[in-house]
Each structure stands twice: as C-alpha cells, then as structure tokens.
Amino acid sequence: MVFGRSERGGGKAPAEPVTLKILVAGGFGVGKTTLVGAVSEIKPLRTEERLTEAGRPFDDTQGVEAKSTTTVAMDFGRITIHEQLVLYLFGTPGQDRFWFLWDELANGALGAVVLADTRRLADSFAAIDYFERRSIPFTVAVNRFDGADRYPAESIRDALDLDEGVPVLQCDARVRESARDVLVSVVEHAMRAAPRTPAGA
Ligand SMILES: Nc1nc2c(ncn2[C@@H]2O[C@H](COP(=O)(O)OP(=O)(O)O)[C@@H](O)[C@H]2O)c(=O)[nH]1
Numbered sequence: 001m002v003f004g005r006s007e008r009g010g011g012k013a014p015a016e017p018v019t020l021k022i023l024v025a026g027g028f029g030v031g032k033t034t035l036v037g038a039v040s041e042i043k044p045l046r047t048e049e050r051l052t053e054a055g056r057p058f059d060d061t062q063g064v065e066a067k068s069t070t071t072v073a074m075d076f077g078r079i080t081i082h083e084q085l086v087l088y089l090f091g092t093p094g095q096d097r098f099w100f101l102w103d104e105l106a107n108g109a110l111g112a113v114v115l116a117d118t119r120r121l122a123d124s125f126a127a128i129d130y131f132e133r134r135s136i137p138f139t140v141a142v143n144r145f146d147g148a149d150r151y152p153a154e155s156i157r158d159a160l161d162l163d164e165g166v167p168v169l170q171c172d173a174r175v176r177e178s179a180r181d182v183l184v185s186v187v188e189h190a191m192r193a194a195p196r197t198p199a200g201a
C-alpha cells in the first residue's frame with residue numbers, strides 16, 4: 001500500500017488527496033475497535049474473534065468483563081478530514097501475544113493515538129514505549145468510560161511520564177466527532193513534531 005500524494009496529472013486533473021496512515025493503539029478493551037468503527041466511512045474491516053476458553057489465561061479481561069470478542073489481527077478504517085486529507089486507520093491488536101504484528105503495522109505510519117482508560121492506565125505503557133522508541137509521534141486520548149474517575153490532563157501526563165509536547169485529550173471513542181478530534185490532534189502533532197524534508201532534498 002502506498003501512502004502519499006499522487007502525481008498531479010499535468011495540472012488539469014484534480015489533485016488527489018494526501019493519504020496518511022494513523023495507528024490506533026492502547027490496552028486490551030480500551031476502545032480501539034470502537035473508535036475506528038465510530039469514525040470510519042467504510043465498513044471497518046474487523047477481525048474479531050470470540051474470546052475462547054483457550055485464550056483465557058492470556059486475555060486479561062479484568063475490568064472489561066462485558067467483552068466477548070477480541071481483535072485478532074487489526075481494525076482498518078478510513079476518514080476524510082477534508083477533501084485534501086484522508087486518514088487510513090489501523091487499530092493495533094491489544095494483546096501482548098500479537099506484538100509481532102506491530103512492526104508491520106507501524107511501517108509508514110505518520111503518527112498514532114494511544115487510547116487510555118484511567119482505571120487501567122498502566123495498560124497504555126507498552127504502546128507509549130513502542131512509539132517513543134521509534135520516534136513515532138502520538139497523542140494520548142483518555143476514553144471516558146462510565147464510572148471511571150476523571151483526571152486533569154496534567155495528572156495523566158505525570159502518571160504516564162509523557163514528554164511535555166505529547167497532546168493529552170479526553171474523548172468518547174463511541175462518538176464520531178470526539179474520535180475525529182483525536183485524529184486531527186494526531187495529524188497536527190505529527191506535523192509539528194516531524195517537519196518532513198521534501199522528497200529528494
Ligand atoms: N461506556 C463506554 N464504553 C465504551 C467506550 N469505548 C468503548 N466502550 C466499550 O468497551 C468495550 C471494549 O471496546 P473495544 O473497542 O472492543 O476495545 P479494544 O479492545 O480496544 O478494541 C466494548 O464493549 C465497547 O462498547 C466508551 O467511551 N464508553
């Protein structure tokens with residue numbers, strides 16, 4: 001899959017939109033599949049599988065007992081931010097046993113969302129570490145679950161030991177506008193964090 005601006009055809013053809021790849025990461029049950037589903041214009045490609053007895057020792061459902069399915073490979077979706085900017089969303093698998101898929105997914109990504117749940121903040125560490133190590137810009141979005149305590153952004157930043165520049169937002173992964181705002185933040189942050197030199201320069 002090629003991401004980037006297509007060639008303009010002799011100045012006459014309408015410019016193709018810029019397409020960017022964004023990852024949606026975070027712990028198991030934090031709302032990745034929900035967020036991709038809420039914003040995607042195409043029917044999200046999902047690879048949910050029922051949580052099985054066999055997976056029970058590995059799939060930590062503590063705190064997400066209502067969850068009966070899990071994303072085995074990835075979620076995929078698309079959102080047009082405006083006519084010149086289209087985002088392709090790749091939800092990462094939340095369970096540790098699918099880490100081997102991450103490098104493939106991260107290839108060519110502009111940036112990432114790390115979803116967090118204040119009841120299980122530590123579940124976000126693995127994704128944060130992963131993106132920090134690879135210098136992939138990310139935004140932390142706290143998904144507001146019913147009954148979860150609310151904390152100011154600065155407390156979340158401290159608890160997750162985030163760099164000053166990392167945006168911290170609150171969101172509701174089920175609400176399209178809210179999820180869209182998070183994605184716009186990722187794009188803006190990535191543009192600030194890594195001004196790209198033009199190809200060939
Ligand atoms: N109350 C509430 N429930 C949510 C929210 N986001 C996701 N959920 C629910 O939490 C569960 C786990 O979400 P899911 O998107 O499958 O998590 P994933 O493992 O990160 O893909 C599902 O039952 C969702 O319906 C939210 O913002 N508020």
Ligand SMILES: [Mg+2]
Pocket residue numbers: 032033034070071075091
């Ligand atoms: Mg999922």
